[in-house]
Amino acid sequence: MTSSHHPSTAVLVDYAAGTLAIGQVFVVAAHLGACPSCRADVERIEAVGGVFLNDLPPEKLAPDALSRALAQIERPAPASTVMQARADWITVPRDVLEAARRRRRWAAPGVWVAPVTKGPGDLRTYLLRVAPGMSVPRHTHRGSEMVCVLKGAFVDGAHTYARGDFAYSDGDVEHCPVVTRDGECVCLVAAQGALIPRDWVGRVFQPFVGI
Amino acid sequence: MTFRCFETWISHLTRRSVYVDATLPDQSGYDPVGRVIRRDLGDVEKVMYGAPQIKSLRPPPRSAAFLRRDARVMPRRTEAAARGAAVYSDMIVAIAQRGDRDAFASLFSHFAPRVKSYLMRMGAVSEAAEELAQETLLTVWRKASVFDPSRAAASTWIFTIARNLRIDLARKDNRPIPAEDPSVERPLPAAPEALLAVAQDEVLIRRAIATLSDDQAQVIRLAFFSDKPHAEIAEDLGLPLGTVKSRLRLAMARLRVRLESLQ
CATH class of the missing domain: 1.10.1740.10 (RNA polymerase sigma factor, region 2, helix turn helix motif)
Known part of the structure; x- marks a missing residue:
């Protein structure tokens, strides 16, 4: 895992430009809710996006475009992606809380998983809760993985990731994160490809966990 | 007045x-050059x-x-x-x-x-x-x-x-979300005002963009206008991923310095 505890500039640019997958957007948005300096970076990049938008050659619209817009002007707005608070977590996109409420299932003693979205491709986004002091079985990844800590903290090698921190790892990292003893840890994870367990505990549990 | x-x-x-x-x-x-371009x-x-024929959000290959x-x-x-x-x-x-x-x-x-x-x-x-x-x-x-x-x-x-x-x-393509009426709700996170005093001024942002090298400006433009994350942009340009990442990082560092020094 990277040790910066923040998304890389490249990830922030992808977020601001709208080219991340939806599950990754949720993970980065959760971190941004807790991190003023990354938020300021994103807004600077968005300001660049605004300038680019202004400079684009205009595309021809249908002749009745404006009158159609004016006719619909009082129609109420449809629901959109919004952040929502829950007392013991950092704020997260509403879809994430929905998942925690409706699709939570115990995967192993002390561990629950709640799928948030699936796709595109083999990207899976899910909530993972691990009990205090427990470790996630030693594993590596087939692809990249973005994690934001919503509650509690975990230790991975020399680094501690606490509430609001962002962690990124890719296929060549083998690790076994351990949750600190002071409380449960809930993470929002967007991972490409399945985990590849490296020890027998993981191999036994993986089929049940399904991540 | x-x-x-x-x-x-x-x-x-x-x-x-x-x-x-x-x-x-x-x-x-x-300017006249801009018009021609x-x-x-x-x-x-x-x-x-x-002429568009297939109703799809997928891009034509570029x-x-x-x-x-x-x-x-x-x-x-x-x-x-x-x-x-x-x-x-x-x-x-x-x-x-x-x-x-x-x-x-x-x-x-x-x-x-x-x-x-x-x-x-x-x-x-x-x-x-x-x-x-x-x-x-x-x-x-x-x-x-x-x-x-x-x-x-x-x-x-x-x-x-x-x-x-x-x-x-x-998001809707991925999974239908039932409509509901959540009590606490706000849009995707926004930055605190103190850090942003400059972001509203398009002139300053334009000046900051103008200080980027051609390589840096190119990767930023592509990030915005190609529907692809930086990893795929690197592939399209035939550049190593690390090169694209470091150009984005340098570009952002420059924008940050330029915009903060103007505050």
Whole structure:
């Protein structure tokens, strides 16, 4: 895992430009809710996006475009992606809380998983809760993985990731994160490809966990 | 009305004239070179997109050569025009304060064709892009009261609305979300004001962009206009991923320094 505890500039640019997958957007948005300096970076990049938008050659619209817009002007707005608070977590996109409420299932003693979205491709986004002091079985990844800590903290090698921190790892990292003893840890994870367990505990549990 | 100096007076004139002209899209602000380039780009796009037949959000395949050309020929507006852009913020405020439909019509004429252009670059076919551009401007009307001109330029705000609507569309494609009435709710996170004093000023942002090297400007433009994350951009350009990442990092560091030193 990277040790910066923040998304890389490249990830922030992808977020601001709208080219991340939806599950990754949720993970980065959760971190941004807790991190003023990354938020300021994103807004600077968005300001660049605004300038680019202004400079684009205009595309021809249908002749009745404006009158159609004016006719619909009082129609109420449809629901959109919004952040929502829950007392013991950092704020997260509403879809994430929905998942925690409706699709939570115990995967192993002390561990629950709640799928948030699936796709595109083999990207899976899910909530993972691990009990205090427990470790996630030693594993590596087939692809990249973005994690934001919503509650509690975990230790991975020399680094501690606490509430609001962002962690990124890719296929060549083998690790076994351990949750600190002071409380449960809930993470929002967007991972490409399945985990590849490296020890027998993981191999036994993986089929049940399904991540 | 009195003006303290000549420059204020000039900027007042510029703002007024842009306000009047804004109902006719794209009246001023491009230099002659910009006009020529823009016409060429229009032709390129006609060739690239043709008459849309399949209703899909997936982009037609684009070659690396096109991406490179696209990044190079994007026209730049003059600073005077950017100064006039502040008038769009005033229009959003007018919508918020008194439901000003004329202001909305002016905003629509300027931004809807550009939002459509943006969405088509991001891979939408013409009809889908027009639908989403409509929805973007309708959202501007509905949410005008939350727009804060001291925090963001009108163009930035409208860009983020278009981008978020695109994201919402992807979200709905993935899984239907039941409508509900959540008690605590706010839009995707925004930065605290202290860190942002400069982001609302398009002129300063343009100046900061102008200090980027060609390589840095290219990767940033491609990040915005190619519907691809940085990893795939690197592939298209035939550059190592690390090179693209470090260009983005250097570009951002420069923008941060430029914008902070101006505060």
